[in-house]
Amino acid sequence: MKHHYYWAFIIFLSIQTISAQKIQTIDSLNAILVQNSSLKTDSLIIIFENNLKDAQKIDYKKGIGEAYKNIATIYGYEANGEKRVEYNLKAIRVFEENDLKPQAANLYGEMGYGMKRDNMEKAQYYMNKGLKIAEAGNYKEVLDRTYNNYGVLKEMQGQLDSALYFYKKGLAIVENRNYTEGLPYSYSNLAGVYSQLGNYKLSREYFYKAKSIREEIKDRKGIAENYTQIGEVYLTEGKPKTAISFFKKSLPIARNEDYRFLMQYTYQQISEAFKRLNQTDSALYYFERYSVFKDSINSLETxxxxxxxxxxxxxxxxxxxxxxxxxxxxxxxxxxxxxxxxxxxxxxxxxxxxxxxxxxxxxxxxxxxxxxxxxxxxxxxxxxxxxxxxxxxxxxxxxxxxxxxxxxxxxxxxxxxxLKFKLQNKDHKVTDKLTEISLFTAMTINELRDTIWAMNKNVITAEDLQTRISNFIGRAQNSKDSIQFNFEYENAGIPEFVFTSVEGVTIYRIIQEAVNNAVKYAGAKKIAISLLTGQKSSFKVEITDDGNGFDLNNYDSGFGISNMKKRANDINALLEIKSTQDSGTSIFLQSKV
Incomplete structure (x- = not known):
C-alpha cells in the first residue's frame, strides 16, 4: 500500500514540474510585444493560436486570457474590428472569472482605445472601467498606458488641456518605472497636442524622440506611425511638399507590417497635401486609394x-x-x-x-x-x-x-x-447632366442603405420606422426648403409596437412614393405625414398635400399609384386615394385588422 502511495507522489511531482515548464513557455510567448515584432501578422496569429491551445490543454487561465488578448491586438492591426472585439471579450471573460484584475483593467483600457474611431461613448465607458480597476489596485504597469490612451480620447474630442494632463500623468509613471517601450507613446501623444497648439518645433522634437527609441527597440509599426505624424505637423504648418516626403516614408513600412488603418489614414493625408499643392490628378489618385481602404475597413456591418x-x-x-x-x-x-x-x-x-x-x-x-x-x-x-x-x-x-x-x-x-471639376466653365449642359447623374447615384446609395436596413431586422419597431421617416423628411426639406413638411406619430395602443420587416419597409416606401409625387408633380407648398399605431398590430398612415391634385379617373401612371397599391396588397393593407384637380391629394394606408 505504501509502495503505491510513493509512486503516486512521484507521478504528481513530475506532472507539476512539466506544468510549470509549460506555463513558463506560454508566458514567454504571450510576452512578445506585437507592436515591436518583425513577424507578419498572419505568422503572429498562428503563434498565439498555438499558444492558446497549449494554455487550454493545462487549463492555465492567465495564459488563455493573454493569448486571446494578443490575437485581438493582431486583428486590430489587420482592421478586422469584429474579430478584435470578439477575442477581447473572450479575454475579459477569462480575466474576470479568475480574478485577474490587473489584466482585466489593462484590457478594458485597450478595448476603449480600440473603439475610439467607431464609438466614442463606448470607448470612454470601457476606458473608465479600466481606470477604475487600475486606480483601485494602484497597478502602475496598467495606469501608465491607460492614462496615455485616455488622453487620446480627450484629444479626439478637442479637450487639449485634459489631454495634456493625462499624457503627463502617463509619462511620469513611465519614467518612474524606467519603462523604455512606453516612452514613445507618451512622447508621440504630447507631440500631437503641441502640434494642435501651434508649437510645431516642439511637436517635431517629441516625435523624433519617439522615433529614435522605436528604432532602437525595432518597433516597425511605431516608426511608420511617427513618419505619418511628422508629416501631419508639416502639413498643418503649411508645408505640404515636406509633408508628402514623410508620408511616403511611412507607407512602405505600414504595407510591409500589414498595418491597414495607418495605410488608409496616410493615403488620405497625401491626397490632402496634393490638393493643397493644386495637383488634382495626384490628389484624386490617392483619395481613390484611401476610399478603397475605407470601404473595405469601415463596412456598414462592422x-x-x-x-x-x-x-x-x-x-x-x-x-x-x-x-x-x-x-x-x-x-x-x-x-x-x-x-x-x-x-x-x-x-x-x-x-x-x-x-x-x-x-x-x-x-x-x-x-x-x-x-x-x-x-x-x-x-x-x-x-x-x-x-x-x-x-x-x-x-x-x-x-x-x-x-x-x-x-x-x-x-x-x-x-x-x-469630371465636373475638369469640365467646369467649358460646357454647362454636360456639367449639369453630370450633376444630375451624381444626384441620382447618391439617391441610389440611400435606397441601397434602406434595403440593407430592412434586411438586417426580423422586426422593425415603431420607433425605428419613425426615425427613418424623420430622416427622409429631413433630406427632402434640405432639398426643397420652399416646401413645409410636417410629420406626426401617435401610439394609441401597444407600448412597444413592432412591424414585421416587410410591413416596415413597405410603409416607408409608400410614404417615399407619395412625398416624391407631391414634390415633383403636384407643386405642393405643404406636405403632412401622420402615423398612428393601435391595438393588435393595427396601423394607419395619412399623407396629404395642398398641390394641384389630379383626376382619379384619368391619372398619369407615372405617379406610381399602381405601384403603391401593389405594395399595400403585399402586406394585406388597404390603400385609399382622394384627389381632385386644384384641391390637393390625400393618401390613406391602414391595416385590415
Missing amino acids: SKKIAALEVEYDTEQKENQILQQRAEIIEKDLQVRRKNLYIYGSLGFAFLLGLLGYLVYSRQKLKNDQLKKESELQVALAKIETQNRLEEQRLRISQDLHDNIGSQLTFIISSLDS
Whole structure:
C-alpha cells in the first residue's frame, strides 16, 4: 500500500514540474510585444493560436486570457474590428472569472482605445472601467498606458488641456518605472497636442524622440506611425511638399507590417497635401486609394456585429453568474456531506464503507443529472447555432451589397465629381447632366442603405420606422426648403409596437412614393405625414398635400399609384386615394385588422 502511495507522489511531482515548464513557455510567448515584432501578422496569429491551445490543454487561465488578448491586438492591426472585439471579450471573460484584475483593467483600457474611431461613448465607458480597476489596485504597469490612451480620447474630442494632463500623468509613471517601450507613446501623444497648439518645433522634437527609441527597440509599426505624424505637423504648418516626403516614408513600412488603418489614414493625408499643392490628378489618385481602404475597413456591418458581440457578452456574463451561484450551492452541499463523513467516521470502518457507498451513489446520481442537463443544453445550443447561421447568411448578403455595389456607386460619384471639376466653365449642359447623374447615384446609395436596413431586422419597431421617416423628411426639406413638411406619430395602443420587416419597409416606401409625387408633380407648398399605431398590430398612415391634385379617373401612371397599391396588397393593407384637380391629394394606408 505504501509502495503505491510513493509512486503516486512521484507521478504528481513530475506532472507539476512539466506544468510549470509549460506555463513558463506560454508566458514567454504571450510576452512578445506585437507592436515591436518583425513577424507578419498572419505568422503572429498562428503563434498565439498555438499558444492558446497549449494554455487550454493545462487549463492555465492567465495564459488563455493573454493569448486571446494578443490575437485581438493582431486583428486590430489587420482592421478586422469584429474579430478584435470578439477575442477581447473572450479575454475579459477569462480575466474576470479568475480574478485577474490587473489584466482585466489593462484590457478594458485597450478595448476603449480600440473603439475610439467607431464609438466614442463606448470607448470612454470601457476606458473608465479600466481606470477604475487600475486606480483601485494602484497597478502602475496598467495606469501608465491607460492614462496615455485616455488622453487620446480627450484629444479626439478637442479637450487639449485634459489631454495634456493625462499624457503627463502617463509619462511620469513611465519614467518612474524606467519603462523604455512606453516612452514613445507618451512622447508621440504630447507631440500631437503641441502640434494642435501651434508649437510645431516642439511637436517635431517629441516625435523624433519617439522615433529614435522605436528604432532602437525595432518597433516597425511605431516608426511608420511617427513618419505619418511628422508629416501631419508639416502639413498643418503649411508645408505640404515636406509633408508628402514623410508620408511616403511611412507607407512602405505600414504595407510591409500589414498595418491597414495607418495605410488608409496616410493615403488620405497625401491626397490632402496634393490638393493643397493644386495637383488634382495626384490628389484624386490617392483619395481613390484611401476610399478603397475605407470601404473595405469601415463596412456598414462592422458596428452592428460589434454591438451584437457586446450584447452576447453581457448576456453570457449574466448566465455565468447564475451558473456560479448554482456551483456554490453544489459546493456547499458537498461540504456538508464531508462534515458528516468526518463525524460518523469514528463509528467504525464498516459504517465508513457504507457512507462511502452512499457518496459514490450520490455522485453518480449527480453526474447523471449533469449529463442530462448537458444533453438539454446541447440541444438548445444547436437551435441557437441554426438561428445564428441564418442570421449570418442574411448579414453576409447585406454586407456584399454594401461592400460591392455601395463602393462602386461611391466610386462613380467620385469620378463624376472629378469630371465636373475638369469640365467646369467649358460646357454647362454636360456639367449639369453630370450633376444630375451624381444626384441620382447618391439617391441610389440611400435606397441601397434602406434595403440593407430592412434586411438586417426580423422586426422593425415603431420607433425605428419613425426615425427613418424623420430622416427622409429631413433630406427632402434640405432639398426643397420652399416646401413645409410636417410629420406626426401617435401610439394609441401597444407600448412597444413592432412591424414585421416587410410591413416596415413597405410603409416607408409608400410614404417615399407619395412625398416624391407631391414634390415633383403636384407643386405642393405643404406636405403632412401622420402615423398612428393601435391595438393588435393595427396601423394607419395619412399623407396629404395642398398641390394641384389630379383626376382619379384619368391619372398619369407615372405617379406610381399602381405601384403603391401593389405594395399595400403585399402586406394585406388597404390603400385609399382622394384627389381632385386644384384641391390637393390625400393618401390613406391602414391595416385590415
